[in-house]
Amino acid sequence: MKNLSPLSTLMLFVLLCAPSLALAKPDVVISMKAEKETVVIEDDKEVIKIVPATEITPGETIIYTLTYTNSGDEAATNVVVDNPVPQGTIYLPNTVTTAGAEATFSIDGGKTFKQPALLTYRVKKTDGTTDERAATPEDYTHIRWNITTIAPAQSGELSYRAKVK
16 A cells, blocks of 8 residues: 555545534434323322323413433534423423523513513503513413533433413
8 A cells, every 4th residue: 555645644534534523413302291290099099190291171280391312422502492381371480490401581472581580571551651560470481491511412301380271
C-alpha cells in the first residue's frame, strides 16, 4: 500500500468520519399519558391504583405525565416542552414535577410564560381605570418546562395534575 501524505491522511479521515458526524445529533421524543387514581379491593383491602383515564367525570383528578427520551447520540440542550392545560380542566396548584427542569406557566394561550408569583392580568373597571390582579391556577392555559441537558439515552418524566370541571 502506498504511503499517504499528511494532507491526504487528513482528507481521508475527514471523508470517512464526515458521514458519522453528520448523523450525530440529539433526537428527543416526547409521549404523554393521562391517568387517574381509582380505589380497588384487593385481599379485602382498599388499594389506590393508577389507571388510564379513558373515562372521566367532573370532579376527578387527572394525572398528566410527559415522558421524554433522547434516542440520539448527542446531548440535547435547552429543550423546551410546552403543554397546554387541557380544555375543561383546571391545573391543581403545586402538582407540577420538574425532574430538574424549570417550570413556568402561561395565562395567555402560550404566548408568554412566567413563574406563578409573576403572573398577573389587567381588568378594566367600570370607571374606566384598570386594576392588576394576580392570576390563579384556574387561569393557567399552558405549562412550559425548560430542560438544560438531556444526555444520549437519558429519559425523564414531567407531570402535573388537573381537575375536571
